[in-house]
Amino acid sequence: MDTPIEPNSAAQSRDFPPSRAEALRRLDAFLPRAGRHYANERNADHGPERRGNVSVLSPYLRHRLLGEQEVVASVLQRYRLEQADKFVQEVLWRTYWKGWLELRPAVWARYLETVESDRTRSRKDIALRANIEAAEGGRTGIEGFDDWARELVDTGYLHNHARMWFASIWIFTLRLPWALGADFFARHLLDADPASNTLSWRWVAGLQTAGKTYLARADNIARYTDGRFTPRGLADTAEALVEPPLPAASTLALRPQPAADTRALLLAHPEDLDPLSALPAGLDLRAAVLITSAADWPWGDRARAFVDGACADTGQRLQQAGLAVQALGAEAATADALADLAAAHGTDALLTPDAPVGPISDLLNRLAPQLQARGVSLTRVRRDWDSQFWPFANRGFFPFRERIPKQLRALGLG
Numbered sequence: 001m002d003t004p005i006e007p008n009s010a011a012q013s014r015d016f017p018p019s020r021a022e023a024l025r026r027l028d029a030f031l032p033r034a035g036r037h038y039a040n041e042r043n044a045d046h047g048p049e050r051r052g053n054v055s056v057l058s059p060y061l062r063h064r065l066l067g068e069q070e071v072v073a074s075v076l077q078r079y080r081l082e083q084a085d086k087f088v089q090e091v092l093w094r095t096y097w098k099g100w101l102e103l104r105p106a107v108w109a110r111y112l113e114t115v116e117s118d119r120t121r122s123r124k125d126i127a128l129r130a131n132i133e134a135a136e137g138g139r140t141g142i143e144g145f146d147d148w149a150r151e152l153v154d155t156g157y158l159h160n161h162a163r164m165w166f167a168s169i170w171i172f173t174l175r176l177p178w179a180l181g182a183d184f185f186a187r188h189l190l191d192a193d194p195a196s197n198t199l200s201w202r203w204v205a206g207l208q209t210a211g212k213t214y215l216a217r218a219d220n221i222a223r224y225t226d227g228r229f230t231p232r233g234l235a236d237t238a239e240a241l242v243e244p245p246l247p248a249a250s251t252l253a254l255r256p257q258p259a260a261d262t263r264a265l266l267l268a269h270p271e272d273l274d275p276l277s278a279l280p281a282g283l284d285l286r287a288a289v290l291i292t293s294a295a296d297w298p299w300g301d302r303a304r305a306f307v308d309g310a311c312a313d314t315g316q317r318l319q320q321a322g323l324a325v326q327a328l329g330a331e332a333a334t335a336d337a338l339a340d341l342a343a344a345h346g347t348d349a350l351l352t353p354d355a356p357v358g359p360i361s362d363l364l365n366r367l368a369p370q371l372q373a374r375g376v377s378l379t380r381v382r383r384d385w386d387s388q389f390w391p392f393a394n395r396g397f398f399p400f401r402e403r404i405p406k407q408l409r410a411l412g413l414g
Helices: 020-033 036-041 058-062 068-076 085-102 105-124 126-136 145-155 160-173 178-188 194-205 218-224 301-320 335-344 359-373 384-392 397-410
Strands: 263-268 284-291 325-328 349-353 377-381
Touching: 020 036, 020 058, 020 068, 020 301, 036 085, 058 085, 068 085, 068 384, 085 105, 085 194, 085 384, 085 397, 105 126, 105 178, 105 194, 126 145, 126 178, 145 160, 145 178, 160 178, 160 194, 160 218, 178 194, 178 301, 263 301, 263 335, 284 301, 284 335, 301 325, 335 349, 335 359, 359 377, 384 397
Parallel strands: 263 284, 263 349, 284 325, 349 377
Antiparallel strands: none
16 A cells, blocks of 8 residues: 655745755755854854854754764764764753653653643633733744744744743743743744753753753843844843652663564654664565654644655655555554554554654554554664663763763764
C-alpha cells in the first residue's frame, strides 16, 4: 500500500523550508561560524532579518530532520572541542532538557494539568483573558515584548535571548500564568518541544532550579538588541514561583535493540524524521507508516505547517529508499489500523525511533498494550546519543556538562 506523500504548499515557510536537504545546507553554511564567532556573538538579537550570528538549526534538530550527533560530529571535524565548546554546549542543552524530563515524566503531566487549569481560570476571569490576549497579540505597550510576540507568530522563531526576556516579562511584569506563556510558545515556535520549552519557562519562573529566577532588564535588552529596544516599566524584582515538591528522578527505561534480521513495519513520527538512521542495519523493513500529526499537541498554523511539510519530506525520502509509505494522522493511527497494516505486509512487529516524553510518547504508550493484545509488538529504538547522555541528566546542567567530553569520546567524537 503506497500512499504518495506530497508537500503541502502551505507548509513552505519563507524562513524555514521544512526539509532535510535544507537542514544540511544550513549546517554546512554555519560551520565556518561555529567556533569563536558563535561564542562571541551568540547572545545578540539583531532582529529577524539578521540571524547570521546563530545557527537557526533548532527547528530541524527539534524534529530530528538533523540529528544532534550529526551536527556535533560535523563541528568537531572542523574544530577541537574547546574551540567550539559554546556551540556544542548549546546543542547539548536540548539533549539535557530531554533527558531531564525523561527521568521525571510527572513534570510533563503537571504542566498539562496546569495549562488546563489556567485556561479554565482565564475563561472565567475577563480581565485575565484580556491581558493574555493583549500579550499574545503584541498589544501591551511594552517595547520589545510586543515586537517579539508578533515575530513569534509571524516567523515561528525567536532568538534564545529574546525568549528569556519575553518569558520574564510575561511572568514578572505582566504577572500572567507561566504555563500559558509556555503554551503560547508551544503553539508557535517551530522548535518547541515538551522538554526544552516547558523546562526553560520553569527555569525563568524559579521552579526548575528552586528559587533561581531570570529577571529581564532594560539595559541588558538594549545592549543585546543593538539599541532597538529599551522597554520601560519592567519589574525590578523577580520573586520565584513555588510548587509542591517534585518526585525524585527515575532511572532511564531500557530500550532493547531489535535483532539484525527482524522483519518489521517501520513506524515513523514527527519526533524523529530521519528514522532510518535511528535503526540498526540489516533489518527487513517491509513498509513504513508515517504519523503526520498529533492532535493533542497544540501546534498553531505555522508550526503545524512546518511539521506537515517535514513529514512530507520524510515520506518522500522513505519512498526513495524503496519503502511503501502509508501516511496516517494521529487520530487514525489506532492499534487496529496498525495491526492490519502489519499483517498486510507479513509481519507482527512494528519498529519506531524512540520518542521522548511528550504527546508522541503518550501515543506510543497507549498503543503498545493495545497492539500486544492483537499479537503485534511495538519496539522503540533509542538512539545511541540519547543512551549516552540522558542518564546523566539526573541533576543540574553543570554536572551534566562535565560529562560531555567523556560521552562524546564514547560515541567516537571529540
